[in-house]
Amino acid sequence: MAVSSPTGVPELSRNETWSLTALAAVCLSALVRTFERREGEPLIASLALSGIAFCAAYAMIRWLGPTFVRAGLSGRDKSKVNNKELLPECMGAICAVVYLFIIMVFILIPFYKDIVVATSGGGNRDVVMNVDYVQKGRLLHRFPHGKLASFLSAIIALHSITILGFGDDLFDIRWRHKFFIPAFASIPLLVVYFVDFGVTSIVLPTFLQKITGRELFDLGPLYYIYMAALCIFSPNSINILAGINGIEVSQSIVIALLLVANDALYLLTPYPHPATDSHLFSLYFLLPFLGVSFALLAHNWYPARVFVGDTYCYFAGMVFAVVSILGHFSKTLVLLLLPQGFNFLYSTPQLFGLLPCPRHRLPHFNARTGLLEPSVAVFEKDRQPRAPVAYALRLLARLRLLRLKESEDGLIEETSNLTILNLWLVWRGPLREDRLAIEITIMQSLVGILGLLVRHKLALLVFREDNLSTRSAF
Amino acid sequence: MAVSSPTGVPELSRNETWSLTALAAVCLSALVRTFERREGEPLIASLALSGIAFCAAYAMIRWLGPTFVRAGLSGRDKSKVNNKELLPECMGAICAVVYLFIIMVFILIPFYKDIVVATSGGGNRDVVMNVDYVQKGRLLHRFPHGKLASFLSAIIALHSITILGFGDDLFDIRWRHKFFIPAFASIPLLVVYFVDFGVTSIVLPTFLQKITGRELFDLGPLYYIYMAALCIFSPNSINILAGINGIEVSQSIVIALLLVANDALYLLTPYPHPATDSHLFSLYFLLPFLGVSFALLAHNWYPARVFVGDTYCYFAGMVFAVVSILGHFSKTLVLLLLPQGFNFLYSTPQLFGLLPCPRHRLPHFNARTGLLEPSVAVFEKDRQPRAPVAYALRLLARLRLLRLKESEDGLIEETSNLTILNLWLVWRGPLREDRLAIEITIMQSLVGILGLLVRHKLALLVFREDNLSTRSAF
Numbered sequence: 038m039a040v041s042s043p044t045g046v047p048e049l050s051r052n053e054t055w056s057l058t059a060l061a062a063v064c065l066s067a068l069v070r071t072f073e074r075r076e077g078e079p080l081i082a083s084l085a086l087s088g089i090a091f092c093a094a095y096a097m098i099r100w101l102g103p104t105f106v107r108a109g110l111s112g113r114d115k116s117k118v119n120n121k122e123l124l125p126e127c128m129g130a131i132c133a134v135v136y137l138f139i140i141m142v143f144i145l146i147p148f149y150k151d152i153v154v155a156t157s158g159g160g161n162r163d164v165v166m167n168v169d170y171v172q173k174g175r176l177l178h179r180f181p182h183g184k185l186a187s188f189l190s191a192i193i194a195l196h197s198i199t200i201l202g203f204g205d206d207l208f209d210i211r212w213r214h215k216f217f218i219p220a221f222a223s224i225p226l227l228v229v230y231f232v233d234f235g236v237t238s239i240v241l242p243t244f245l246q247k248i249t250g251r252e253l254f255d256l257g258p259l260y261y262i263y264m265a266a267l268c269i270f271s272p273n274s275i276n277i278l279a280g281i282n283g284i285e286v287s288q289s290i291v292i293a294l295l296l297v298a299n300d301a302l303y304l305l306t307p308y309p310h311p312a313t314d315s316h317l318f319s320l321y322f323l324l325p326f327l328g329v330s331f332a333l334l335a336h337n338w339y340p341a342r343v344f345v346g347d348t349y350c351y352f353a354g355m356v357f358a359v360v361s362i363l364g365h366f367s368k369t370l371v372l373l374l375l376p377q378g379f380n381f382l383y384s385t386p387q388l389f390g391l392l393p394c395p396r397h398r399l400p401h402f403n404a405r406t407g408l409l410e411p412s413v414a415v416f417e418k419d420r421q422p423r424a425p426v427a428y429a430l431r432l433l434a435r436l437r438l439l440r441l442k443e444s445e446d447g448l449i450e451e452t453s454n455l456t457i458l459n460l461w462l463v464w465r466g467p468l469r470e471d472r473l474a475i476e477i478t479i480m481q482s483l484v485g486i487l488g489l490l491v492r493h494k495l496a497l498l499v500f501r502e503d504n505l506s507t508r509s510a511f
Numbered sequence: 512m513a514v515s516s517p518t519g520v521p522e523l524s525r526n527e528t529w530s531l532t533a534l535a536a537v538c539l540s541a542l543v544r545t546f547e548r549r550e551g552e553p554l555i556a557s558l559a560l561s562g563i564a565f566c567a568a569y570a571m572i573r574w575l576g577p578t579f580v581r582a583g584l585s586g587r588d589k590s591k592v593n594n595k596e597l598l599p600e601c602m603g604a605i606c607a608v609v610y611l612f613i614i615m616v617f618i619l620i621p622f623y624k625d626i627v628v629a630t631s632g633g634g635n636r637d638v639v640m641n642v643d644y645v646q647k648g649r650l651l652h653r654f655p656h657g658k659l660a661s662f663l664s665a666i667i668a669l670h671s672i673t674i675l676g677f678g679d680d681l682f683d684i685r686w687r688h689k690f691f692i693p694a695f696a697s698i699p700l701l702v703v704y705f706v707d708f709g710v711t712s713i714v715l716p717t718f719l720q721k722i723t724g725r726e727l728f729d730l731g732p733l734y735y736i737y738m739a740a741l742c743i744f745s746p747n748s749i750n751i752l753a754g755i756n757g758i759e760v761s762q763s764i765v766i767a768l769l770l771v772a773n774d775a776l777y778l779l780t781p782y783p784h785p786a787t788d789s790h791l792f793s794l795y796f797l798l799p800f801l802g803v804s805f806a807l808l809a810h811n812w813y814p815a816r817v818f819v820g821d822t823y824c825y826f827a828g829m830v831f832a833v834v835s836i837l838g839h840f841s842k843t844l845v846l847l848l849l850p851q852g853f854n855f856l857y858s859t860p861q862l863f864g865l866l867p868c869p870r871h872r873l874p875h876f877n878a879r880t881g882l883l884e885p886s887v888a889v890f891e892k893d894r895q896p897r898a899p900v901a902y903a904l905r906l907l908a909r910l911r912l913l914r915l916k917e918s919e920d921g922l923i924e925e926t927s928n929l930t931i932l933n934l935w936l937v938w939r940g941p942l943r944e945d946r947l948a949i950e951i952t953i954m955q956s957l958v959g960i961l962g963l964l965v966r967h968k969l970a971l972l973v974f975r976e977d978n979l980s981t982r983s984a985f
Contacts, residue, residue, distance in 0.1 A: 104682050109583045134674060141667070141698045189663035189699070193615070196670035200608060203677070208578050224615045225663070 045124040045342045046102035057092040064088035071146070079147040080317065083324045090139045090328035097131050098336050102343055110206065112344055116281065116402035116409065116470055124342060127206040129349020132329035133199040136352075137192065139325045144188055147321065184314075190229035191322060191359045197222035198272065198355040202348035212388075215347075216273055222355060223268035226362060227261055237261070264362050271370065272354030274377035276347055277384060278457060278477075280399030281409070281470050282339040287478040289353035290330050292373050293323050295485040296360065299369055302493070312365070319364040326356050339471035372488035376481050380457040383438075387414065387455050391426055398454040400462055400473070408467035411440055411453035411460075421448060439463065519598040519816045520576035531566040538562035545620070553621040554791065557798050564613045564802035571605050572810050576817055584680065586818055590755065590876035590883065590944055598816060601680040603823020606803035607673040610826075611666065613799045618662055621795065658788075664703035665796060665833045671696035672746065672829040676822035686862075689821075690747055696829060697742035700836060701735055711735070738836050745844065746828030748851035751858060752931060753824060754873030755883070755944050756815040760808040761952040763827035766847050767797050767804065769959040770834065773843055776967070786839070793838040800830050813945035846962030850955050854931040857912075861888065861929050865900055872928040874936055874947070882941035885914055885927035885934075895922060913937065 049057070068085040071078040102125040105111065111123040201218045204210065210218070237260035238253040246252055256263065279285045300316040300323070330353070336343045361370035371378075387394040393414045400409040416422065422430065427449060434441035440453040440463045453459045461477060462468060468476070523531070542559040545552040576599040579585065585597040675692045678684065684692070711734035712727040720726055730737065753759045774790040774797070804827070810817045835844035845852075861868040867888045874883040890896065896904065901923060908915035914927040914937045927933045935951060936942060942950070 101682070108681050110681075134678075137671070137674075138695055138698075141671075141695075141702075144699065144702055185703075186659050186663060189660060189667060189703075192699070193663060193666050193670065196667065196674070197611070197615075200611075200670070200674060200677075203674075204608075207582050207584075207681075208575070221612055221615075224612075225618065225666070228615075228618055229659075229663075 045106075045122050046099055046336065047342075049096060049099050053095075057096055061089055061092040064092075079143075080320065082146045083143060083321050086139050086143050087324040087328035090135055090325045091332045093139075094132050094135045094329040094332035095335065097135060098125075098128050098332065098343060101125075101131055102128065110346075114282070114341060115397075115399070117340065118404055118407065124344055126344045127203070127346030127348055128333060128336065128343040129345040129347075129352060130199065130203050130206070132333050133195070133202075133348060133352045136325055136329045137195060137199065139328075140192060140195075140322070143321065143325070144185075144192075147188075147317075148185060184318075186229050187318065187363050190225045191363055193225040194222050194268075194359050195352065195355055197225070198351050199348060202272075202346070202351035205351070206346045206348050217269065219269045219272045219351065219355060219358075220265055223265050223358070226268065226359060227264055230264065230362060231261070264367065267362065267367055267370070268355065268358045270378075270381075271358040271374060272351040274374055274381050275354045276350035278377050278380045279350060280397070280456075280458060281474055282341040283334060283337050283471070283474045284458070284477060285345050285350050285353070286330055286334040286337050287474060288377070288481050289349075290327065290334065291478060291481045291485060292357060292370075293327050293330065293353075295373050295482075295489060296357065296370070297323050297327070299366070299489055300364075315364040315366070319360040319366075322356060322360045326353070339474060369489070369492055372492055373485045375484050375488060376457065376477075383455050383457060383460065386426075392422065392430075392452065392455070393420075395454070398456050398459070400458050402470075403467065406467060407469065409462060409470055409473055410467045411462045413440075413442070413451040414454055415451045416449050418448060437464065519580075519596050520573055520810065521816075523570060523573050527569075531570055535563055535566040538566070553617075554794065556620045557617060557795050560613050560617050561798040561802035564609055564799045565806045567613075568606050568609045568803040568806035569809065571609060572599075572602050572806065572817060575599075575605055576602065584820075588756070588815060589871075589873070591814065592878055592881065598818055600818045601677070601820030601822055602807060602810065602817040603819040603821075603826055604673065604677050604680070606807050607669070607676075607822060607826045610799055610803045611669060611673065613802075614666060614669075614796070617795065617799070618659075618666075621662075621791075622659060658792075660703050661792065661837050664699045665837055667699040668696050668742075668833050669826065669829055671699070672825045673822060676746075676820070676825035679825070680820045680822055691743065693743045693746045693825065693829060693832075694739055697739050697832070700742065700833060701738055704738065704836060705735070738841065741836065741841055741844070742829065742832045744852075744855075745832040745848060746825040748848055748855050749828045750821055750824035752851050752854045754871070754930075754932060755948055756813040757808060757811050757945070757948045758932070758951060759819050759824050759827070760804055760811050761948060762851070762955050763823075763831075764801065764804050764808065765952055765955045765959060766831055766844075767801050767827075769847050769956075769963060770831065770844070771797050771801070773840070773963055774838075789838040789840070793834040793840075796830060796834045800827070813948060843963070843966055846966055847959045849958050849962060850931065850951075857929050857931060857934065860900075866896065866904075866926065866929070867894075869928070872930050872933070874932050876944075877941065880941060882943055883936060883947055884941045885936045887914075887916070887925040888928055889925045890923050892922060911938065 064085040064087075068082055068089075071082040071085070105125040105127060106123050110126045112126045113120045113122070114124060198219060201222060205215050205218065237257050238255045239260075241249065241252060241254050245254075275285065275289060278288060297320060300319045303312050303316040304320075333343075333345060333349065337345055357370055357374075358367075361367040386392045387398070393416065395412075395414055398412060398414075401412040402408075403410050421427065430439070430441055430449060430452060433439045434452075438460065439455065442450045442452070444450050453463055458473065458477065461473065461480075465476070538559040538561075542556055542563075545556040545559070579599040579601060580597050584600045586600045587594045587596070588598060672693060675689075675696060679689050679692065711731050712729045713734075715723065715726060715728050719728075749759065749763060752762060771794060774793045777786050777790040778794075807817075807819060807823065811819055831844055831848075832841075835841040860866045861872070867890060869886075869888055872886060872888075875886040877884050895901070904913070904915055904923060904926060907913045908926075912934065913929065916924045916926070918924050927937055932947065932951065935947065935954075939950070
């Protein structure tokens, strides 16, 4: 508990304080102006609130960092020469809390117009109220309660994942247990999806339509299992592509930006596109997420002054799952998570115990060169892999999909750990930590852009229509 | 961090394990049966889930207690002779998490009938779906989305208070700051109240009706300030009536039981009473709360094996605020919080710095007698209170509302700390810790019962009608 003041995070400089104050002031005035015009203009308000979220998260990471260290939430950076300093851990919790309160304030705005219409517009305020009214309340028939329920259930899912992620950071839950944590958090989401939307059909590809003679295929309950699986996969997949400064946040920012770009495509179509509302909904949740994430990245980028914690990874993954499920573009999210999916599949031999799995698999820091190298899992002489596993390892090594070290008498001594970060180092040779983070982030961006192109261009070849445009002329 | 195994909470005995398993099995079968009958029967389901909540919280307090201690969430019991043992702190967080998941599962049940009606009942499932349907989803016009929004906003408020309360336990937020924590958590609640119900009028007492010529008085925005104030007051007032084993939980259980009794009154009236739904809503939230609270009390009662933490106090207070606001009986809650209100008012001279306020104001444990005595705040000789304060102190002392110790030369040396627990000890003399908790709990119950009687009997004298019955004959 007795930690002296230098805890990694410096106090806000005067310059930073002024910049943040100025940015927050600009955002606040933009926000107030959207109210003045009485139109809501939720998108501008969302942008303004995202700016405020950035400022709040940035300042609070500085203010509360030392408090976290004092409470024992701290760690040392293993990939630095001078790693005596205790850095605050679990700063993602701050981002999550800032985000949740910004979103709760935001709720008012997209419904502002509806409230005005339903109350003063309808003249309800002026009629004489009787006791019956007092007991039953107003009945806003025109109010989009369903939309409100979507918002609220999304917030609940994010609240749940924050609590569970924070519990994980504090209590170090075992891997096997925590894998399913997001499933609990997805319950309210699936309930609202069930109640509100209930579509469990998928559009069949054209060639299957010809064979089966139907356009849609109803997955029924399987669709809910698919959605729950996505809620489990998305947070966990981000959580296991981790371990070097900035990588958790930068990959999340890339995914969020690509989702925002995808959403923006729908806003450019003539207004009454059926999916416009879904994509606005998605933007409302992604923009503040970008706000708090950039604030976190500024502190977590190489050389990191703070760590993000599992809370951030879970939270980011759940934001993506929430917007893609309630926004009805879960397949797009799957495309954007391809690198994470590869990392997960690639990791399975270690995760499921086929190969030895050390406690940490982050790249090995070579203090002499200052560069990262692939870390390794060691095979004891008397614990050699079975024949098929050994064969597979040698095959993968020949395909340059891992690095294998064999003794002269043909025993397997060690293999590089099966994570995409180590694999990248196998391919590219030793890299400095920030270089590795940049390259992985660029790779993630390219794969994502390609994925979106495939989704929007090639979809028309396989399906008769795309959400964005159709081949037929209606 | 190096804590050996005896951490206060013993493992579950075989007897306990069997009892809990049996209870959980009975509850589960009751729950399944409510589904089989296809009517929902939400109240029975809620009771069953409350039983399950009790079992889950009871077992998890045992299982996770040592984990909390290892994570540094622990404390020593200052009011025991042998207080070397580290007891787990903040077990209210476990209760809150169990509660929230039980409630999220529960959501399905009251809406089960509506979902069945809206889907297969309406035959929507059988019609051929087109792509437009896939993009827009089903439109459940008959589904009570407003009701769902109430549930969801209540859950969000409770989620928020859990996160904030837990943050307080971890980071020891300053009193001035944390006082307003519940205000943030109340935002979603007020938004939904605004959107959904919007009644900001109060019924005027009959004599005022004659004077003003109107039945209702519209408080307008003031009504929202009143509700936010209730959300701040209720959690904080429970948090400051604390400090001896069991008192936080027992007072919360008393309030919850009285609210349940009040709700039950409305269920006994012929069905279509306008307030029945509100009171069912309240029961759905109170019953699982009682479940987790009894599980906590079993471990927190004298001699305590665990501590509840601020999380529990905040959480309990917020549960009451949520049900009373969304159930539209916030005035009843105010009546039930009278002892807490008195404790708060009585404390203000110390809280606001008129009198010296030591870090802890819990009763003083006399290790020789094993009894609790009033703890004191000491006045330094050169820091005597000003004349009016000294006068007030002497007046209160004469009214037996505090114990004052004066030196021979007329200087005030010390005063008993201004909490209801110390006052009770001033009145009743030294008491054993459990005796004090029992007496305060009985006092709380009597005041509460009296409050409810006043509310239902006397209301008819002051108002023309009561929620429960009316003097006029309609």
